[in-house]
Amino acid sequence: MYTPPAFREDDTAVLHALMRAARLCNFVTATAEGLMATPLPLFLDEGEGEFGTLYGHLARANRQWQAPVLGEAMAIFMGPDAYVTPSWYAAKREHGKVVPTWNYVVVQASGPVEFFDDPARLREVVTRLTDLHERPRVEAWAVSDAPEAFVAAQLRGIVGLRMPVTRLMGKRKMSQNRSAEDRAGVAAGLRQGERASDHVVAELVAEEGAS
Template structure:
C-alpha cells in the first residue's frame, strides 16, 4: 500500500481498533490463475504472535481455499472514508489551485494462510464471530440457540481460515498534509453532510483548537 509519511499509521492500538471496527474485510490470495478475493468477516486474536492472528471461515464450495496460494495472503480492512470537495478550501477563492481528494483509513495485513475443517475449531470460530456481532444487541442470538444437528450440518459446509499476521500496514489519510485553515473547512463541510460516514470522518480530521 502506497503510504506517504504524513499518512502512515504505525500505532498498534490504532491499527487494531480499525480492524475491530470493520465488519467485512476483503481476503485476497494470489494463485496461478491470478488474484482471488472473498469478502469475509474476520476477527483478530490479539494474544497470538507479534501482530495477532486473523480467523474466519468461507464456504466449502468457494474454490479459493483449494487453490494454491502464491506467497502470503492479504486481508484488507477499510475504515471510514469521505470525498473531499475542493469547494471547501479557502485557497479556492484565493488561487483556484485546488483539486478533489478522498480521506480514508485502511489496514493491510499479510501472512501465510491455513485452511482447516476440524469441527471443534470451526465451531469456535463461528461462535467468536457471532458473539462479536451480537453482543451489542438487546437480545443477542447465540449459536447454541439453534439445534446442534442443524449447526453441525452447516459446519460441514464451511472451511476455517487462520492467518498469522507477519506484516501489517496502517494508513490514516485525514488531510494531515493540508493547512490549519483547510482542515477546519474540511471538518466543517463534512460535519454538515447528511452521510453518517462523512460526519464520522469529520471527527477524525485533525483541527487545531483556537486559543
C-alpha cells in the same frame, strides 16, 4: 500500499482498533488462477503472535480456499471515507490551485494462511465470531440456540481460515497535508454531508487540526 509519512499509522493498538471497527474485510489471495477476493467478517485474536492472528471461514464451495496461495494472503479493512471537494479549501479562494481528493482510513494485514475443516476448530471460530457480533444485542443469539444436528450440518458447509499477521500497514488520510484553514473548511463541509461516513470523517479531520 503507497503511504506518505503524513498519512502513515504505525501504532499496533490503533491498527487493531481500526480492524475491529471495520467488521468486514476483503480477504485477498494470489493464485496461479489469478487474484481471488472474498468479503469476510474476521475476528482478531490479539494475543496470538506479534501482530495478532485473524480467524474466519469461507463457504466450502468457494474456490478461493482450494487454490494454492502464492506467497502471503492479505486482509484489507476499510474504515470511514469521504469525498473532499476543493471548494471547501481556503486555498481555492486564495489561488485556485487545488484539486479534489478522497479521505479514508485503511489497514492491510498480511500473512501466511491456513485453511482447515476440523469440526471442533470450526465450531470454536463460528462461536467466537457469532459472540463478538451478538454481544451488543439485548437478546443475543448463540450457536447453541440452534439444534445440534443442524449446526453440525452447517459446519460441513464451511472451511476455516487462520492467518497469523506478519505485516501490518495502516493509512489514515485526513487532510494532514493541508493548512489549518483548509482542514477547517473540509471539516465544516463534511458536517453538512448526507452520508454518516462524512460526519465521522469530519470529526477525524477536526481532530487532526487539534493535535
